[in-house]
Amino acid sequence: MSTYQSDTRSLRRPPELADLPRQVTYGKAFIVFEDAEKKTFVFQAGEWVEYSASIAECRQTCLVKELPQSINGRVRYEVRAPL
Numbered sequence: 001m002s003t004y005q006s007d008t009r010s011l012r013r014p015p016e017l018a019d020l021p022r023q024v025t026y027g028k029a030f031i032v033f034e035d036a037e038k039k040t041f042v043f044q045a046g047e048w049v050e051y052s053a054s055i056a057e058c059r060q061t062c063l064v065k066e067l068p069q070s071i072n073g074r075v076r077y078e079v080r081a082p083l
Contacts (some may be wrong), residue, residue, distance in 0.1 A: 025082035026063050033074040041074075 032051055033041045040051040040058075058064050058079050067076040 008028045025083045027083050029068075029078045029080045032058070032079050033071070034077065036076050 030042060032055070033048065034055050035041070038054060040054055042046040042051040043049075054078060055064060058077075061082065063080040063082075065076055065078045069076060
């Protein structure tokens with residue numbers, strides 16, 4: 001006899017509600033530019049100002065999507081922060 005036990009689905013306990021991932025609601029999208037030096041900029045009050053977080057930091061908490069068009073060597077990202 002083999003010591004291997006089959007792990008059938010019928011013998012598993014269903015996941016607890018606390019174990020399930022929570023649904024995250026994201027706010028309105030905004031555009032962020034990243035230049036070659038990894039500085040990020042956001043458009044505010046008619047001009048591009050430096051954004052407080054890098055793209056790597058945004059990816060930890062926000063929904064970040066790289067946009068296909070780059071402008072003047074800068075990469076564009078669409079960022080949605082959680083509500």
